[in-house]
Amino acid sequence: MKKWSVVFGVLAFIPAAWAGPVLRWDGTETIPQFRRFDAAGKQDQAVPAAVRDAETGRFRYVFDGRSLLAASYKLNGAQTLRVQVRFKAPPQGVLLARNRPAEGVRGFEFGFSGRHHSDFRGSSPAGFISDGYARGIVGILGTGIECRPGVRYEYIVRFEPGKFCAVTVIDRSSGEIVYGGSVPCPAVGALAEKAGNRLLCVGGRRSHSRLCEYLVPEGTEIFGITVWDRALTIPELRRELGLPEGSAVKEHPAAVRFVDPVSGDDANAGISPEKPFRSIGRAVAAAAPGDTVKLAPGIYFEQVNILKGGTPEAPLTIQGDPAAPGKVIVTGAVREIREGKVKWKLEDEQARIYSVPLAERPVRVLYDGVNLPAGDTLKSLREMMTTGEPRMPLPFHGHYYDAESKKLYVRLHIGGKYGSRDPNEHVMSVASRCWAGGFNGRAGYQPKDSNFFVKTGDRAGLVIDGITFETPGTAAVVAVRSGGIVVRNCVFSGCRWAVAGSGTDDVFVENCLYQLKDLWGEAKELIGKRKPDPQDPAWYSKWQWLPKHVSDYTKSHETGVFLNAGKRWHLRNSIIENAFDGLSCFSMDRAEDTQIYGNRFEKLLDNAIEVENHAKNVRIYNNVFIDMPDPISDQPLGGLPWPGPVFVYRNIFYENPESKEVRTVRSHGAFKFGANWLNWERIREMGNGAPDAETRTRISKRFLFAPYPGFLVFNNTIDLPDHCLINRVQRRYMEFVNFRFFNNIISCREILWETPGYQGLLEFFNNLEVAPKENGVIAGAGGKKLASLDGTVFDRPGDRRYELRRDSAAAGLGTLLIGEIDASEDAGAVSRGQRWSAGEGPGKAPEPARLSPFARKVLYEPALVRAAGPVAGRWGVYAPEERFRIAVPAGTVPESGTVEIIFRAAAFGETEVLAGCGDFSLTVAGDGAGRTVTASGGVALPAGTDRESWRTLTLKLDGRNASLALDGAPARRLPSRPAAGETIFVNVGRNPVFDVLISETPGVL
Template sequence: MSRLSTITLGLCLALAIPGQGATYYVNVNKGGPSSDGLSPERAYATIQEAAKKVAPGDTILVAEGVYYGPIELKIAGTAEKPITIRAQNRARNAVIITNADRGIREGKTKWTLVDESLGLYKAFLERPTCRVLYSGTDLQPYANLEGLKTFTTVNGYPGPQHGYYYDAGAQLLYVRLNASGKYGSANPADHIMSAGSASGNGSAANLYNGPTFFNLGLMGTGPLHVIVDGFTFETPGYAGVFVNGDEVTVRHSWFVGCRGGVSGRKESPEATETSNHVTVEFCDYHQFPAFDDAVELIKAHGKMTEKLQFPAYWWSRKGNGATNLKTYETGICNLVGSNWIVRNNRIHDAFEGLSTWTVRWSKNMDIYANRFERLVDNAVEAEDHAANMRVHDNLILNVTEPFSWQPLGGTPWPGPVYIYRNMVRSDFAYNRLMVENANWTPGWFKAGASRENWESKWNSHMKDAPRDVVRSPGDGVVVFNNTIFFPGGNFLTYVQPPDRKLDNFWFYNNISVAQGFSRQGDFDATTIHFSHNLWAFLPASDDRGAVFAGEGGAVIAESAEALSKKMEGDAFMRGRLWADHAGTGVSQAKAVDAKAESINWVGANSGAGDWKEPVVGPQP
């Protein structure tokens, strides 16, 4: 780690030290009802007991152990004296807050072998579930028992080789664990089995509907000034942390079996109705092994010969696996309001990083210094009505289509959206796997407004709206100074009719390594603005690399194999690879910070210097 990174990290950790105030101790293994919580020896048994005593500036220090939720708290500090709820040990699974069924998790509820040839087991479970883990490994939900027996999704497509089904009538949970041994034994009795309760309203079941929605709920209203630090959140109905008010920071935490990490209270265009000024930092969010399951499906089934209603059959966790209540099209946040900051997180092995359900009515959202890795769909979706979003200085690795602007809610269209100084890499082998085996050529930028924006029942306000041009508001969509290594894919996935134009989209000072401009070759790109971009690798017959390069740009003709060799390992972050073009960028009035306004280079690197990888995830 560089000296600058060490200093930055030290400052961030220093902020976690609470102000002068009392410390109340909690220990689920030693606490008792006669305790006062003022020392480890006299610790409370529950976080709720300690919360009854805290005042602004106080800290609740939670010892290692498993704390069963949901935990509802009504506490509030002040800007000068926040209340801190801190785990004594930030390591994963050291201090766990879980909504998992206690009998199953602690092994008191016994598993019965139903079919030895299938490795099919069952156990009693009183209430429905939407997430099941075995020793931290996520199980694919199946819609019925026959689907689980055959690993077939609700629409008849192949599914991953492990999963569960819940029979609500019989109150039985059926599971099949992966038989290969790579995730351990195929017998659930040999694992910690975590089955969280089903929760959530709305079409994506992401709207708050009661305490089972979360592990930890901060239920106060108005400014809360609460810091949550260092916990492992496990199998809630939806979110690890639910924020009903404003001014909350969640840091150094792990989200395991969580549909969402941190959720606001509701989605609304009105800031008075949303949760605002929330920071999510140095956290780890995953749905492991969602990415590996998708890759294995593609390798096993390739280009399916039968005609499919939904060609992306490997998206089994999007909802076609077992209904929207169990959809994985979520992300580290949910129901974002105004002025959320998402920084220095590791978001990996999931379906999405930040989905449309995350950011739909977000305002002034700042997403930076994160590591997005091994995601089945997108890293960031700027949809449906996100306003003034900034996505910058992130490291994005092996994400199928990193950026998406694909609204489904009609006007107001998302914007302005600023995407800059990101470093993006997709391995050539992963890009080619999609192209050769899944009949899909991904693009690193997906954009367009489909007919649902005018024809869906929830878009009645669009009935008579024009369809010929879709214009992002304000400065528009401004994509600049990114380095994109996407050698087996395209620049653009165009998800609207070719005669519908995108307007107020700007691409400048980017480096794009891609095999082609777009697989949709018959649309008019003249209303999209390109300048001073560097384009590397494209077939000799394709002249659209020059379109992307734009005025003042350049095209470098190198093979994908040569570029892959040149950019092995972390070489794609090294400025010297593009040193000859370091001064060929252009400053733009649409830049969003002082540093951006003075840019005169191409790509994410500062001139010929190396790009600094962000520090991410929970820190000791």
């Protein structure tokens, strides 16, 4: 220990406040900052010596393959590390490390790998960073990027605490970026104080005091080592590397990998349509970040494992045909049956029941895409009735699996509704079993539960586009600890769930179609042809819950688009129809920061969106809900914490006349609210098994409470005159607390089912009410009651667009006092002068280039996502209240880039700082007509308004100038701007920032 203190006590860094590098060796004859360690961990006391390079005349250090260099290193925050290196042998090993493989002292390692970010035996750039512990490791791997011997590379690592870690490899001779990748690391706020025992190693890693390993090969040369105490900007790195200002640095070219299930061969190179791969899995294995795997039309009987993906800057794309849904099908169906190679045997001529041999119980059976519901016995299939008591009618077609005889029986629609009753004349898609365990088959995923199984171990950086997924065991896409996924322009047919997650955040499902054809139609037909049971008004849909003895894992159609959503999942611009639920409780149980917008939910048997049991911070906006009993449900069954907060705004609810047959057999509402007594009976912390009648419980039974700011329903148009507003599913003595309705147009029969003249704790303000059994309660303070939604409200009554007349009774009726930035003073979903538009499904994306969070010109952070849509500026944004950092362009040429920061000025009273950097600031202050935006140097713009709560501001920065514009008016040049190359801090809370757009920016290093 004494020897270490003597040697390294003099090697502590220059203070971090210095503007220049904190460590630099630029090819001098000795390397005084470092000492040499051999593979056994023994330190050489001599100062390492370099040799003269014949090309440059400068000195270089040559590794012997049996040792590394190490220096004292105490930098824990932002930093940039750079090594110029040339390999004699194929690159491998650790190049930069401050790490020990023990808890509390882990840090970072970067070098070259082949299979994993911490297995340094390959030629692909790779590495990881950690907060000191294994659970905090964030890895990066340049899969498919092979660095070569004999090439001089600049290897650069940049770390911005809590933001990102980036690796860039540049061919020094050509200036080409060989690899540029980054990963977000929000949980790594700093390196651990004792990471790597405060040693920076170059050329290998020091695993412990007696072992140095992953040493670079013999003959490896380094020409310079530099460390800065900040994450350098691109212009700064250009200057440091000696590249000309504004030079066009080439990106690594992205490739297209072609796949054809008929003409392809996995022995091909797959780089042309003429010689494609045969399997998707082979193409994915060959692809690198930024590549596209292009699928030819056809049917792929394949379960694909995706163990490496792309990056946010260069995602891996798997693309079918986005414009023609159904041309590219990835199916989990039994191939021999789907292709008709196995013939169906007629077992019962009178009932027209057929069978085929089948080894295991299927989770779904389709014929020509139509779902065949499961019966509990062969007798039930013959009689179209359940066998258990009480007996209930089944749909007019179905399937039954007999586990003893290993046979699958089917009976196609008895009326020939979908064509021939002979399955040999249809495409029969018979799924495999469900392998996942847990209630309803939703836990412990395996690859065979999916069509695509994603397990990259970190950010997946994956886009899945234009594919029809069919009959997987659990979900079309299963992602395990692999966030950053976009699923776009896809169709989900016979899929229990579309996308399932486990430890997975930041998933986008957009412009998709999710359906279970023809579930809604079967219920409607049952009601029309069978006598309803007055004692059980929901009897028509109970067949969707199979008796438990049939299959504990697959007994329900209560599924949805998501399964086990994590943080920041988005469902947008999609169609969800002909199913039981859109997003069930299994979808949203522990979801957090979820956004659901621009979708059309139609013809569902239960709910469109269930926020139970514990969903947190859910935003539901710009959707249309058509023909379903209770579109939005808050019915927790898992105890505390209750769901919330929940924000429901700018949605349209209505019902077509033909849906009344379904609705009339049960209670119904625009919303379903209630805490069932099972919360107290099942959960010890709630009530310790208290029965329904017992109210003396630890957690009060009197209230369902929505966490602050609450369950907020505002600026919606609810046109459901035969519904109640809320279908109450809790005891009448229980109340709803912190549930608030304001700025809505509401046409309904009454607030609660069969409870006219409501008096309770629900809050109503500034609504337009049409409710014959209520007397202004829904209208609330500042609201208005009408007898009907006649021609005084909407511009074209009856067209279902619900656009307001200029002199509408809803105009100016709303309030902005509650402080929701997305609220409008016009009541209803569509303000005056605005047009209504919802998602149209696959191949019909509004502004398709802007929809993906990976779009090059839109800054993507999980905390800040622009929701571009057909109604510009009306989609709203939610983000945590934190400051976001953006590099200010440097230089004086256009290639240096511009930054546009678009704000939504909505401060209430006190001054709010929109952006700041040193002496530069941009602020908004004041209310109403007196609102003003002020920039450093005295430029002030009046931003007042007497109607809407916000104005659009655009701050534009380039290498020389700064300007500010209000609502698209000519920009005013600002006399001061942040210094070139500095970092500007931007508030990205909901109030006040709306959007951040990056234009013509240079690539990310």
